[in-house]
Amino acid sequence: MPVPARRLPSWAWVTGLTAVALVLVAMLAVRAEDGPQPTASASKKPSPSASAKPSTSPDDAKPVAVPNGSGTGRRIVYSLAQKRVWLVDASDAARRTFAVWxxxxxxAPGTYTVGTRRETNTGSDGVKIENIVFFAISSGVNIAFSNALDGSSPPxxxxxxxxxxxxxxxxxxxxxxxxGTAGTTVAVVK
Structure with a gap:
């Protein structure tokens, strides 16, 4: 006498297939990490319409002096004309400088103080941003240092x-x- 075949319930099939899919995705992720990775190239010349972007020229790598008239002591210095920021320690030494957008x-040029800080948010341009350090208001618009979550330049x-x-x-x-913790001085210069 033949024995009837037992059928697996549908939830068992779904669970099994999901487990197999997760294992395959994990294996592909490990293999992708071992493959070639994209790298940035500084050889591209910015287009004329990209004038608001930081320079990628060799001059950007040269040390740039902290602007005169930016105060003394521990502070963040932001130059409007140079589109550059300096992080200056208590001994007036620039610990880091970089171009900004x-x-x-x-x-307006002057001295401000870091107030509110927010880890993440959406910028006024609709881009997801992080490391938001507010320090001024101009024309009713909050001014803050930040970076895009995906590392891109602003559109x-x-x-x-x-x-x-x-x-x-x-x-x-x-x-x-x-x-730039709360209370840190921000000196904005021309």
Whole structure:
């Protein structure tokens, strides 16, 4: 007498197939880590319309002196004309400097203080950002240092849009976040 075949319930099939899929995805992820990785190239010349982007020229790697008239002591210095930030320690030594992408609204030259900080948010340009360090308000727009979560440069602003983000590369954003605690002085110079 033949014995009827036992059928597996559908939940068992789904569970088994899901487990196999997860193992395959994990294996592919491990193999992808071993493969070639994209690298940035500094050989590209910025287009004329990309004038708001930081320079990728060799001059960007040269030490740049902290601007005169930016104060003394521990502070963040932001030069509007140079589109550059310096993190200056208590002995007036620049510990880090880097180029930035300013927003369409900037602060007037002067001395400000870091107030509110926010780990993540969406910028006024719709980009997900992190390491947000607010220090001024200009024309009703909050001015803050930040970097895009995906590490990208900000998109060109839509005509008439007011943006107050002073964007930077992710590593520079991490440095500003660690350095620019509440109460830190921000000196804005021309």
């Amino acid at each position: 300013p927003g369409t609204v900037g602060p 060109p602003p839509v005509s008439g849009t007011q943006t107050g983000g002073v964007r930077m590369k992710a590593a520079d954003g991490d440095a500003v976040w660690k350095f």
